[in-house]
Amino acid sequence: MDAAFVLLVIVVITALAFDFTNGFHDTANVVATSISTRAMAPKIAVGYAAILNFVGAFLSIQVAATIASGIVDADLVTEPIVFGGLIGAIAWNLITWYYGLPSSSSHALIGGVVGSMLVAKGPDAIIGSGLLGKVAVPAVVAPILAFLVAGVAITLIYRIVHNLRPGPTNAGFKGGQVLSGGLLALAHGTNDAQKTMGIITLALIGGGELNPGADPPFWVIVSSATAIALGTYMGGWRIIKTMGSRIIKMDTAQGFAAQGSGAAVILAATHVGFPLSTTHTITGGVMGAGAAKRVSAVRWGVAGSIVTAWVLTLPASAAIGGATYAVTSIFGSGLTGPLIVFVALVIVMAVVYARRVSQGSAITAAET
Amino acid sequence: MHLLADPVVDWNQLLDVIWAALLGGIAVPGAFAIALFGAVRATDARRNGALGLAVGYWTLMAVAMTLVLASIVFGVIVMTSKD
Numbered sequence: 486m487d488a489a490f491v492l493l494v495i496v497v498i499t500a501l502a503f504d505f506t507n508g509f510h511d512t513a514n515v516v517a518t519s520i521s522t523r524a525m526a527p528k529i530a531v532g533y534a535a536i537l538n539f540v541g542a543f544l545s546i547q548v549a550a551t552i553a554s555g556i557v558d559a560d561l562v563t564e565p566i567v568f569g570g571l572i573g574a575i576a577w578n579l580i581t582w583y584y585g586l587p588s589s590s591s592h593a594l595i596g597g598v599v600g601s602m603l604v605a606k607g608p609d610a611i612i613g614s615g616l617l618g619k620v621a622v623p624a625v626v627a628p629i630l631a632f633l634v635a636g637v638a639i640t641l642i643y644r645i646v647h648n649l650r651p652g653p654t655n656a657g658f659k660g661g662q663v664l665s666g667g668l669l670a671l672a673h674g675t676n677d678a679q680k681t682m683g684i685i686t687l688a689l690i691g692g693g694e695l696n697p698g699a700d701p702p703f704w705v706i707v708s709s710a711t712a713i714a715l716g717t718y719m720g721g722w723r724i725i726k727t728m729g730s731r732i733i734k735m736d737t738a739q740g741f742a743a744q745g746s747g748a749a750v751i752l753a754a755t756h757v758g759f760p761l762s763t764t765h766t767i768t769g770g771v772m773g774a775g776a777a778k779r780v781s782a783v784r785w786g787v788a789g790s791i792v793t794a795w796v797l798t799l800p801a802s803a804a805i806g807g808a809t810y811a812v813t814s815i816f817g818s819g820l821t822g823p824l825i826v827f828v829a830l831v832i833v834m835a836v837v838y839a840r841r842v843s844q845g846s847a848i849t850a851a852e853t
Numbered sequence: 854m855h856l857l858a859d860p861v862v863d864w865n866q867l868l869d870v871i872w873a874a875l876l877g878g879i880a881v882p883g884a885f886a887i888a889l890f891g892a893v894r895a896t897d898a899r900r901n902g903a904l905g906l907a908v909g910y911w912t913l914m915a916v917a918m919t920l921v922l923a924s925i926v927f928g929v930i931v932m933t934s935k936d
Contacts, residue, residue, distance in 0.1 A: 544932045544933050545932055613861075614861045617861045617862070622867065623867070626867065626870075626871070630870075630875075634875060634878035637879050638878055638879045641883045641886065642882060645889075645890050646890055646893075649889070649890060649893045649894070650897075653892070653893045653896065654889060657889040658889070661882075661885050664885075664921075664925075665882075668925065675932065738886075741882060741885070745877075745878055745882045746874070746878040746882075748877075749873070749874045749876075749881070750870070750874040752877070752932060753870040753871075753873035753874045753877065754870050754874075755932065756870075756932055757869060759870065
């Protein structure tokens with residue numbers, strides 16, 4: 486087995502590890518509203534989300550194409566560059582997960598790859614138009630759009646149901662949340678799993694296994710779908726608490742509107758290949774559904790700390806990605822550098838996970 | 854006159870996303886609320902012995918729920934089809 490192949494295997498495993506942390510980190514986005522309104526028990530909600538994340542990953546490959554060829558020059562990519570980007574994203578995901586901040590895994594990934602590419606090949610290797618047109622502008626538009634859609638939707642819903650008896654109405658919206666939560670999980674799976682597919686495809690291009698512009702192979706789609714579903718099932722309980730109850734207290738109709746708006750925005754964006762942040766989008770929906778009922782219902786301080794984490798995500802993950810590439814390149818362009826960083830990453834992940842588990846879950850089935 | 858970011862941002866794609874999200878995120882939940890309205894009102898009407906009215910509300914519920922499900926199926930078909 487030659488060193489280049491081992492390096493490719495390490496990059497693929499690291500990408501799948503990122504996908505796992507993405508699912509783990511973003512479970513909150515998908516299930517928080519269903520849990521906080523008691524539409525679903527936590528374990529059922531997480532299992533349901535995991536299955537639909539898996540299914541969603543098979544729906545489309547437009548976002549994978551954007552990641553693989555629309556943000557950095559695929560002709561200049563090497564495996565160590567992709568590896569550096571992945572480490573930047575995983576490290577940032579772990580940091581924000583540890584502190585309970587729902588930052589964007591997607592932007593962490595894009596930031597990591599851009600930072601690694603910048604250090605390796607300079608600014609000319611970055612496709613500025615792709616970064617701005619496919620990532621930055623949709624990143625700003627999506628949460629605002631979800632905010633507006635959820636706000637209008639919940640206003641319309643309240644107008645339609647305001648004279649109805651609350652008991653069956655709430656029960657109906659709980660059923661609706663099963664539907665909207667499922668669609669949100671499907672949307673999350675299709676947009677976020679594709680980012681990993683795109684990154685693995687980029688690594689395969691960098692390793693000479695695929696030509697630039699190639700679609701992800703089927704094994705890449707299946708493995709990405711499996712990794713994100715497993716990560717989702719393992720869940721991110723600490724972040725669930727932030728998303729589900731600290732931003733606003735929701736009723737079932739608001740939860741339904743927030744999930745529906747998030748799913749609509751993500752699915753529409755996925756179809757045209759925009760690698761959106763599902764975190765940004767569903768938080769926009771949650772805040773819109775809350776603000777339309779009563780502006781003061783939204784805990785803007787918590788929302789502010791989340792925005793701060795978002796603003797930090799691209800530069801922080803880019804810095805870590807760039808630094809990782811610089812460290813691995815000290816050992817040359819071969820296997821040694823990535824192997825050392827990979828082993829260090831596994832150790833750090835195990836320690837961080839053990840510490841977090843020993844501190845206990847922030848939310849349990851008994852609490853909800 | 855071109856907008857400043859015209860060469861960079863594909864405005865047609867962005868507008869497609871916006872109208873699709875508005876339609877899917879407002880019309881579908883709205884239709885679901887109408888279905889719920891029909892279901893609750895139908896139950897109330899039947900309980901009050903107004904069977905004709907109950908049938909009317911059940912029909913409203915069925916039509917609205919069909920729209921919801923059809924929209925979701927349509928959305929998934931569009932997602933899985935390549936341009």
